[in-house]
Amino acid sequence: MTHGASVKNMMSLMASRIDAxxxxxxxxxxxxFLAAILDAKRIYVMGAGRSGLVAKSFAMxxxxxxxxxxxxxxxxxxAIxxxxxxxxxSGSGNTKTIGDIAETAKSLGVKxxxxxxxxxxxIGKIADFVIKIETQRDPVSCDAHEYEIRQMLGEHRSFAPLGTIFETSSLMFGDAVISTLMDMTKTEESDLKRRHTNIE
Known part of the structure; x- marks a missing residue:
């Protein structure tokens, strides 16, 4: 298998996993969750590491x-x-810095x-709303797919820092939430474009 084929196989595997x-x-x-967003006065978003990048994308x-x-x-x-x-x-729901902030926010009467x-x-134990992004996987019979799944989930020793499935699924979930909110609020894409940065 060429490297190019491996990349394409990985993309297809990720797409099928995210669909599941x-x-x-x-x-x-x-x-x-949708109702909470629409009811909120202001929405604060947070995450650490790669999850933090997903959070920033959602906030934008x-x-x-x-x-x-x-x-x-x-x-x-x-101030919140x-x-x-x-x-x-937070994939684990236990990231210390994120947990500390969530507990402080909760003590201030924040959802x-x-x-x-x-x-x-x-964080899950104090959260008012929880969206479970399931990253457990079913057993597979193909050794090649087993190796690729391990890479995606960060289970393979050489690729332990990767574990892309939670972050990728969360990114897609956030974008799907925005698309649904657009439908719910009758927001047009042109409305979004007007708020897009014009000083880049």
Whole structure:
């Protein structure tokens, strides 16, 4: 197999895995999350590492929607308070810095939403809304696919830092949420474009 074929196989495998993950997400959890976003005065988004990059992408799209959104940790992010929603992206649900912030927000009367593979986690236990991004996998018979799945999930020793499935699924989930919110609020793509940066 060529390297190019390996890349294409990996993309196809990831797409099929994300499709399976999407089918397992609870529609009720999604409905509650959508309602929380629309009800919130302001939306604060956070995550660490690669999950933090996904969080920033989601915050940007919320801004494009015309919603008031901030990224936790940025210098211009204002104080949080009652009526606000904080959305945490954390595969483990136990990331210390994210957990500390979530607990502080909760103590201030803020609603907490968690996007995670582990609802039964430190953040999951205090969250008002939890979206479970299931990353467990079914056994496969093909050795090549077994190797590729291990790479995606970060289970292979040489690729332990990778584990892309949670972050990729979360990114797609966030974009799907924005598309659905656009339908719910009758927002046109032209409305988003008007809010897109024009000083790059």
């Amino acid at each position: 993950i999407a089918r397992q997400i609870s529609s009720g959890e999604i409905d509650a 799209r919320l801004m494009h929607m015309g919603l008031t959104s901030y990224v936790v940790g940025e210098t211009i992010t204002p 308070g009652e009526g606000d929603l904080i959305v945490a992206f 907490v939403a968690l996007i995670s593979s582990n609802p039964d986690s430190r």
